[in-house]
Amino acid sequence: MSEIVLRHVSKTYDNGYHAIHDVDLTVREGEFMVVVGPSGCGKSTLLRMVAGLESISDGEVLIGGHVVNDFTPGERDLAMVFQNYALYPHMTVEKNIAYSLKLRKFPKSEIDRRVREAAEILSLTEYLGQRPGRLSGGQRQRVAMGRAIVREPKAFLMDEPLSNLDAKLRVQMRSEILQIQRRVGVATLYVTHDQVEAMTMGDRVTVLRAGVLQQCDTAQVLYDRPVNVFVASFVGSPSMNLLHATLSDDATRLRVGTQTLDVAGAGPRPRLASYAGREVIVGIRPEDLTLEGPGEVLSGHVGHIEALGSELIVHFGMDARNYVVEDKGGSAEEAEELLEETALTEHVRNVARVGPRSAIATGESISFRVNMERAHFFDATTGESIW
Amino acid sequence: MTTDNPPVATRRRRRGVDRTPWGTYALLAVFMVIFLFPVYYLFVGSFESPSQTLDGLRAAIPSSLTLANYHSLSQTFFSSTITGSLRGFYTVSTLVSALVVAGGLIVNSLAGYALARMQFRGRRFLLLLVIVLVIIPFEAIAVPLYYMLNGLRNTLIVQALPFVGSAFSIYLFYTFFLNLPPQLEEAARIDGAGPWRTFVQIILPNAKPAFASVAILSFIQIWSSYLWPLMMTSQPNVYPLSIAIGNLIKQQSTPNYGEMFAFGVLLVVPMAVFFVVFQRWFIRSVASLGVKG
Numbered sequence: 001m002s003e004i005v006l007r008h009v010s011k012t013y014d015n016g017y018h019a020i021h022d023v024d025l026t027v028r029e030g031e032f033m034v035v036v037g038p039s040g041c042g043k044s045t046l047l048r049m050v051a052g053l054e055s056i057s058d059g060e061v062l063i064g065g066h067v068v069n070d071f072t073p074g075e076r077d078l079a080m081v082f083q084n085y086a087l088y089p090h091m092t093v094e095k096n097i098a099y100s101l102k103l104r105k106f107p108k109s110e111i112d113r114r115v116r117e118a119a120e121i122l123s124l125t126e127y128l129g130q131r132p133g134r135l136s137g138g139q140r141q142r143v144a145m146g147r148a149i150v151r152e153p154k155a156f157l158m159d160e161p162l163s164n165l166d167a168k169l170r171v172q173m174r175s176e177i178l179q180i181q182r183r184v185g186v187a188t189l190y191v192t193h194d195q196v197e198a199m200t201m202g203d204r205v206t207v208l209r210a211g212v213l214q215q216c217d218t219a220q221v222l223y224d225r226p227v228n229v230f231v232a233s234f235v236g237s238p239s240m241n242l243l244h245a246t247l248s249d250d251a252t253r254l255r256v257g258t259q260t261l262d263v264a265g266a267g268p269r270p271r272l273a274s275y276a277g278r279e280v281i282v283g284i285r286p287e288d289l290t291l292e293g294p295g296e297v298l299s300g301h302v303g304h305i306e307a308l309g310s311e312l313i314v315h316f317g318m319d320a321r322n323y324v325v326e327d328k329g330g331s332a333e334e335a336e337e338l339l340e341e342t343a344l345t346e347h348v349r350n351v352a353r354v355g356p357r358s359a360i361a362t363g364e365s366i367s368f369r370v371n372m373e374r375a376h377f378f379d380a381t382t383g384e385s386i387w
Numbered sequence: 388m389t390t391d392n393p394p395v396a397t398r399r400r401r402r403g404v405d406r407t408p409w410g411t412y413a414l415l416a417v418f419m420v421i422f423l424f425p426v427y428y429l430f431v432g433s434f435e436s437p438s439q440t441l442d443g444l445r446a447a448i449p450s451s452l453t454l455a456n457y458h459s460l461s462q463t464f465f466s467s468t469i470t471g472s473l474r475g476f477y478t479v480s481t482l483v484s485a486l487v488v489a490g491g492l493i494v495n496s497l498a499g500y501a502l503a504r505m506q507f508r509g510r511r512f513l514l515l516l517v518i519v520l521v522i523i524p525f526e527a528i529a530v531p532l533y534y535m536l537n538g539l540r541n542t543l544i545v546q547a548l549p550f551v552g553s554a555f556s557i558y559l560f561y562t563f564f565l566n567l568p569p570q571l572e573e574a575a576r577i578d579g580a581g582p583w584r585t586f587v588q589i590i591l592p593n594a595k596p597a598f599a600s601v602a603i604l605s606f607i608q609i610w611s612s613y614l615w616p617l618m619m620t621s622q623p624n625v626y627p628l629s630i631a632i633g634n635l636i637k638q639q640s641t642p643n644y645g646e647m648f649a650f651g652v653l654l655v656v657p658m659a660v661f662f663v664v665f666q667r668w669f670i671r672s673v674a675s676l677g678v679k680g
Contacts, residue, residue: 053573074579086570090592100578147578 009059034202079148257320283376295369303348456649471623499560520554563597599668
């Protein structure tokens with residue numbers, strides 16, 4: 001069994017900075033777990049704590065059922081892929097891949113067999129005699145993967161391994177990494193700030209903010225049922241539209257700026273009734289705004305349009321206040337503070353995705369149909385989802 | 388497609404951007420002559436007769452060359468008991484330099500690495516101390532050292548000992564290690580390497596420029612050091628080359644500049660050879676330090 005289990009793990013630096021706050025997380029055997037969050041949220045620190053490169057201030061890390069808090073990185077039997085690959089520049093590809101096996105005193109024949117096998121899987125056979133400096137970014141990435149898989153470790157740790165590659169290669173390497181992980185079948189903890197990478201790669205995705213675990217679930221659940229306004233805004237591209245709104249006293253209508261939406265079609269949300277007469281935040285995904293069809297009407301004016309070929313991304317303004325999530329990294333205390341809000345009445349902060357041949361022009365007034373069934377509601381004070 | 392605008396390169400040429408900077412070249416040539424002339428004069432002078440050597444600018448263009456200065460020098464320093472021998476001076480200088488360079492590389496690289504990478508109480512203070520020690524000249528501590536090491540006078544070890552640990556070398560290693568990506572060591576730790584193995588197998592091979600720089604600088608310093616061996620040696624069998632050339636000047640009632648020039652060449656050649664061997668990494672190190680500020 002090679003699960004990675006984090007029990008109430010915290011990290012406080014000597015200067016008092018609280019980087020990780022009471023994280024509970026289990027990466028199941030064979031699972032590809034992605035930890036995602038904005039820069040400075042503590043995701044790399046969390047990974048490094050699992051690797052043994054950072055000490056653990058509180059809590060326990062278990063690998064394969066054993067508490068490894070006091071184990072050195074080498075004793076944890078993990079393999080790690082770094083953002084900058086961290087290949088040994090003075091060694092050939094072959095020696096880079098074989099290094100950990102040599103340290104573990106594997107017989108030479110076994111080292112050769114494993115290195116050849118890994119090189120074949122990663123299409124590196126012809127580069128075995130070269131030094132990393134002569135390889136392209138993608139090839140270096142493969143060598144780093146080779147170094148990881150050759151060990152047959154209990155778990156893989158990957159710290160933003162694709163962020164140094166160009167966009168096209170990144171997409172290609174995503175599927176290569178996934179294929180390798182499926183083939184090797186070990187628990188993998190993968191850290192990225194790219195939510196698209198997280199959503200497309202992770203069996204489950206953990207969203208971290210300022211050292212606090214926000215939500216851990218499949219990509220679809222994160223998208224459809226975010227636990228709070230931060231997850232809702234972080235997951236999905238373009239981001240969810242978030243607007244300040246007030247629920248009517250009978251909780252049937254929602255006032256958004258000067259406009260009113262009927263919430264009867266919003267589906268079963270038992271807790272919504274308790275917000276009658278109170279301010280809430282309403283969240284609408286860009287694809288849930290359409291130009292035709294049934295639904296409530298929301299009007300605005302077109303700011304600018306991005307034509308992507310397959311669709312139009314319409315940026316539009318409304319006479320309603322947008323809710324802005326502060327997504328910068330900060331202390332855990334800050335994370336627990338209320339989410340900041342900013343009045344941006346006149347700014348073009350809303351986004352809709354419409355068909356590529358829709359007749360829309362910049363500066364025009366526009367009316368969207370809102371799929372209220374897919375709308376999200378959040379507590380205006382705590383930012384939590386209302387279901 | 389046609390255009391009225393000339394190509395960018397042509398326009399630049401017209402404005403004179405690509406013009407050869409002859410003024411700069413001329414200035415650099417003047418500096419080159421100023422710096423290289425003494426070296427040229429030393430070499431040429433060592434192959435001239437004593438009268439020619441001091442013949443003003445004409446000495447720079449010799450009419451005849453001779454090995455007489457080298458010959459008489461080897462005659463002067465043939466006996467190893469009274470005057471010392473050239474072979475003996477070379478042996479002493481080589482052994483002392485080897486001790487300083489080898490010992491210095493080990494001691495100072497480890498100290499620099501510890502300061503750059505390890506977290507321990509007093510690290511900042513030690514770093515500050517190293518920086519302060521860089522600016523203290525050796526002459527300032529020569530007398531206290533003399534009294535501390537007086538019991539070791541006329542030995543090889545005493546000539547090397549004060550120069551093994553060098554604040555400047557530690558600082559040079561420190562700045563180099565600071566710029567090495569820490570992920571290299573972290574990858575090695577995860578691969579199962581301990582701190583010593585990481586240092587020897589991962590850090591050391593990637594720190595060749597720093598090692599070459601320290602080796603060259605400390606070699607030049609110790610090979611040409613004069614004050615300390617003058618204070619600590621009084622027997623010809625432990626004289627290094629620098630003391631021997633000093634003694635040669637003192638011994639001659641009428642200075643023989645030809646011999647002095649020849650001895651100067653003998654002193655300089657090993658330094659030049661050492662520099663040529665390590666210059667590839669040395670220049671890379673200087674270049675990389677320049678880029679990284």
